[in-house]
Amino acid sequence: xxxxxxxxxxxxxxxxxxRLVAGVAGGVADHLGVNVLWVRAAFVVLAAxxxxxxxxxxxxxxxxxxxxxxxxxxxxxxxxxxxxxxxxLGIGIGLVGAALQNQIVGWIVGPLGVAAVGAAVVWRExxxxxxxxxxxxxxxxxxGGGRNAVLRVVAGGVFVAAGIAVFLLGNLxxxxxxxxxxxxxxxVVGIGVLTVPWWVRLARDFGEERRARIVTxxxxxxxxxxxxxxLQTLALIQKQSHDPREVQRLARGQERELRHWxxxxxGYGRGGSTPALDExxxxxxxxxxxxxxxTYAITVNPVIVGDHPLDDGLRALVLAxxxxxxxxxxxxxxxxxxxxxxxxxxxxxxFVRDRGKGFDPEDVPADRHGLADSVHGRMGRHGGTVRxxxxxxxxxxxxxxxxxxxxxxx
Amino acid sequence: xxxxVFLVDDxxxxxxxxxxxxxxxxxxxxxxxxxxxxGSVDEAVAGIAHLKPDVVLLDVHMxxxxxxxxxxxxxxxxxxxVFLALSVSDAAEDVIAVIRGGARGxxxxxxxxxELGDAxxxxxxxxxxxxxxxxxxxxxAFSDRPGAAPAVDPELDLLTKRERDVLxxxxxxxxxxxxxGELFISVKTVETHVSSVLRKTQLSNRYELSRWASDRRLx
Numbered sequence: 001x002x003x004x005x006x007x008x009x010x011x012x013x014x015x016x017x018x019r020l021v022a023g024v025a026g027g028v029a030d031h032l033g034v035n036v037l038w039v040r041a042a043f044v045v046l047a048a049x050x051x052x053x054x055x056x057x058x059x060x061x062x063x064x065x066x067x068x069x070x071x072x073x074x075x076x077x078x079x080x081x082x083x084x085x086x087x088x089l090g091i092g093i094g095l096v097g098a099a100l101q102n103q104i105v106g107w108i109v110g111p112l113g114v115a116a117v118g119a120a121v122v123w124r125e126x127x128x129x130x131x132x133x134x135x136x137x138x139x140x141x142x143x144g145g146g147r148n149a150v151l152r153v154v155a156g157g158v159f160v161a162a163g164i165a166v167f168l169l170g171n172l173x174x175x176x177x178x179x180x181x182x183x184x185x186x187x188v189v190g191i192g193v194l195t196v197p198w199w200v201r202l203a204r205d206f207g208e209e210r211r212a213r214i215v216t217x218x219x220x221x222x223x224x225x226x227x228x229x230x231l232q233t234l235a236l237i238q239k240q241s242h243d244p245r246e247v248q249r250l251a252r253g254q255e256r257e258l259r260h261w262x263x264x265x266x267g268y269g270r271g272g273s274t275p276a277l278d279e280x281x282x283x284x285x286x287x288x289x290x291x292x293x294x295t296y297a298i299t300v301n302p303v304i305v306g307d308h309p310l311d312d313g314l315r316a317l318v319l320a321x322x323x324x325x326x327x328x329x330x331x332x333x334x335x336x337x338x339x340x341x342x343x344x345x346x347x348x349x350x351f352v353r354d355r356g357k358g359f360d361p362e363d364v365p366a367d368r369h370g371l372a373d374s375v376h377g378r379m380g381r382h383g384g385t386v387r388x389x390x391x392x393x394x395x396x397x398x399x400x401x402x403x404x405x406x407x408x409x410x
Numbered sequence: 411x412x413x414x415v416f417l418v419d420d421x422x423x424x425x426x427x428x429x430x431x432x433x434x435x436x437x438x439x440x441x442x443x444x445x446x447x448x449g450s451v452d453e454a455v456a457g458i459a460h461l462k463p464d465v466v467l468l469d470v471h472m473x474x475x476x477x478x479x480x481x482x483x484x485x486x487x488x489x490x491x492v493f494l495a496l497s498v499s500d501a502a503e504d505v506i507a508v509i510r511g512g513a514r515g516x517x518x519x520x521x522x523x524x525e526l527g528d529a530x531x532x533x534x535x536x537x538x539x540x541x542x543x544x545x546x547x548x549x550x551a552f553s554d555r556p557g558a559a560p561a562v563d564p565e566l567d568l569l570t571k572r573e574r575d576v577l578x579x580x581x582x583x584x585x586x587x588x589x590x591g592e593l594f595i596s597v598k599t600v601e602t603h604v605s606s607v608l609r610k611t612q613l614s615n616r617y618e619l620s621r622w623a624s625d626r627r628l629x
Contacts, residue, residue, distance in 0.1 A: 303546035338583030351582045
């Protein structure tokens with residue numbers, strides 16, 4: 001015996017994407033394999049029969065679950081308009097029909113219809129908030145969707161309240177209504193009072209959890225930073241412990257990096273709020289000094305007074321200063337070089353000084369291009385000057401000066 | 411006469427390091443002796459009151475208020491104790507805060523043993539100690555930039571040209587003796603200028619120096 005071939009049907013689910021109201025019509029259409037337009041039309045026609053269409057829609061909405069979240073559909077603007085029109089028509093026909101047919105039914109269905117619309121709006125918002133919560137992970141609550149969501153929920157609430165009020169006023173006399181309202185109010189207040197501790201705890205738990213999350217994130221950030229920088233450097237230092245120069249270089253580089261992270265313009269301690277002058281003399285000089293420290297394993301201490309945005313002349317000045325630092329690092333046989341820069345209204349001065357072995361400027365071999373080209377040439381092309389002072393045995397100081405344009409002053 | 415030195419720093423490791431450095435740099439004239447140390451503000455206040463050191467080496471960054479808190483509590487009772495700030499932090503905010511709190515100088519912890527010894531002797535003798543960076547900060551704070559508050563009290567709010575020259579050379583890494591040679595003045599005169607700059611930094615309200623410093627937390 002063979003069982004009759006039954007065509008497999010998808011179980012009935014409400015559409016999640018490509019829905020207009022609650023995805024009921026679309027879901028039914030998918031289930032039956034017919035055009036969604038026909039299903040919607042059928043609901044409208046049924047609405048005319050004592051509002052049966054609306055009732056059916058509502059029941060399906062409540063009892064049929066939504067489909068999985070990963071299905072996506074495109075809905076054209078035309079179909080959307082059509083469906084909206086049909087929905088409005090259905091509700092209208094249902095209400096009017098009910099109101100015309102029977103006074104009592106009208107009184108019941110009319111206000112309750114309004115209430116139902118309100119409830120639909122609120123539920124829809126809840127649906128959406130829930131979905132958002134699933135996708136973004138507990139970020140938003142029921143009212144987490146911004147002003148629009150609040151607006152929708154409030155409007156829905158007003159609908160519901162108005163509908164219920166009209167229904168009650170129409171069906172009961174005033175005394176009963178007063179009594180009913182009183183009962184409801186006292187009940188609500190009673191429930192509110194009884195559940196106060198629960199609300200308080202809920203609010204506190206929420207704040208507590210938020211704080212814990214922030215602290216955890218903060219700690220994770222610090223740990224990640226320390227791991228990436230400090231711990232790595234310490235490991236390197238242990239490996240290089242036989243080479244004092246390398247240890248010094250690593251330690252100094254790490255110190256600089258950590259300092260920048262803690263106190264720098266975009267650093268941790270500032271909350272990363274104020275962006276630094278992107279291209280400024282001070283930052284360019286600091287970068288140059290850091291490069292020299294890394295390359296030659298010496299300490300360069302730049303002290304900078306004032307700041308100015310970089311222009312061609314100042315770029316040349318920074319490069320010349322860098323060359324002077326390189327010279328000091330290579331030839332002076334010192335482990336510390338002082339750099340001082342001062343921005344004055346019409347001029348920028350940079351001093352690069354070491355207390356090394358010094359030299360006699362007259363004795364520099366002709367094939368040494370460093371000072372002649374990189375420093376004198378660069379500065380000369382931008383209207384700057386170079387003054388060099390060196391005494392054998394006492395050290396060298398290079399003084400670079402360049403005029404700046406007043407209107408560019410930061 | 412031996413100079414009695416007291417160490418304040420919340421890091422035991424750093425105290426040990428500074429102690430070793432100072433003992434290496436102690437053999438000068440006059441010699442230095444470390445009479446005590448403290449790891450917190452309360453300990454420091456009690457220790458300084460009890461041991462009456464000549465010079466306190468003060469860490470800027472500590473829990474419960476840091477160097478500024480120690481200065482605020484010790485100076486009213488013991489105005490003759492001299493403070494030299496010693497810190498890894500080169501943030502303008504910290505530097506200016508301890509200077510305005512009454513410290514006679516500021517050096518960073520990377521200073522060499524010999525220089526640290528010299529700095530202690532210098533502040534003990536009544537002269538301020540400016541690291542190049544502190545000199546730079548002070549120059550910057552007193553510079554005439556657009557939008558700066560006007561000088562209300564020229565005696566306090568303006569640096570003289572000579573003071574500026576001295577500060578610039580300090581910022582360039584010159585020692586007092588070298589500055590004296592450079593400007594054709596005596597070392598004593600250099601010290602006088604630096605003392606006057608220190609006084610102005612401590613007392614001037616121009617640019618609301620503390621706020622200037624916190625606006626400029628560059629390292």
